[in-house]
Amino acid sequence: MLRGAIAGDAAAYHRFLGAVTPYLRATARRQFARMPGTGGDPEDIVQEVLLAIHLKRHTWDQARAIGPWIAAITRNKAIDMLRRRGRQAEIPIEDVIEQLPAEPVSAGEEARDVDRMLAMLNPRQRDIIRSVSVNGYSIREVADRLEMTEGAVRVALHRALKALAARYRSDAK
């Protein structure tokens, strides 16, 4: 499926990401079960890994099995995440209390990290990502709404996703 997706088949890519997600979720939950009290939600890892898979999909050698590639990316991102949580554990208690009421909302398949990262992007990048994700707009619809060319929206969306990944990265330092 990823082979088709790399060749440009969007439907195959959608199926591929959809099929990988339950595996990522199971792995992430196991990681969290092993590290009790780290806080956050396993879904944060799931979303960060999906983003990494997306941006690094050309590093998968198509002659090899895809399992080890996904497992290595997941492991790497889980370590980043735990590092991030470890550091957050040192922030003042007031900040934690402030965040607590929001905690129960992040049940199931929703994650809060990504919203925190999105909040750090510039407004236009945030707007474009939200339009195609939450609102499910197509490139053309976003282009019409923002009065940009479709090409410009494509470039902006790709840059926005890279910027989002960079936010996760600097947060893990």
Add this chain to the structure above:
Amino acid sequence: MRTEELINALVTDEPSTRKRFDFIMAFAVALGALVAGSLFFVAIGFRPDIDQAVRSVPFLFKFVVTLSLATAAIGLCSRLARPGVPVKEWSYALAIPVILLALAVLAELMLTPPSTWAPSLIGSNSRFCLTLIPLLAIGPLACLLLALRQGAPTRPGLSGAVAGLAASGIAATFYAANCTDDAPLFVATWYPLAVAMVVAVGYAMGSLSLRW
């Protein structure tokens, strides 16, 4: 944001136009060698007695060592940049130049009288060796680090260090054509020192710039 919504955004993003990583890596090696080669031919050049040298075994042996180092390190480097690819065999391959050089030193120690050992070790070009190899390695190292950024190295520091090894292998291959010291004792003393400097720089830059 729900995960399904994030997937929407990823699928909407344009299809990957990136080249496969092997091509990126091969391009980086070629460009790095070109940069180092240009610098070599413009500013350094062959040693004066190159005509006789190409018939001398110790001179040619230096290239066996430097090229095997470059090959093993480039292979390992491109594997480190792809998640989930086993690196074991290629990390063993790094031992090849070390073993070759060790055997050559042993041969020199057995075949030459002890009185020549010290002069052969000190040589006459150690300062050039320690400056020209790192200088020639700058271009290849930059190219390799840029290529690694396109990849996904799960161990940034190590990947940077191996890129440093690969860059020194390329640099040392050119430098060896200029250096008039062919004794294995010289090569085994000064080349590794020069390589270590490049590796240290590669490690530091890798740790800083190769996270993704």
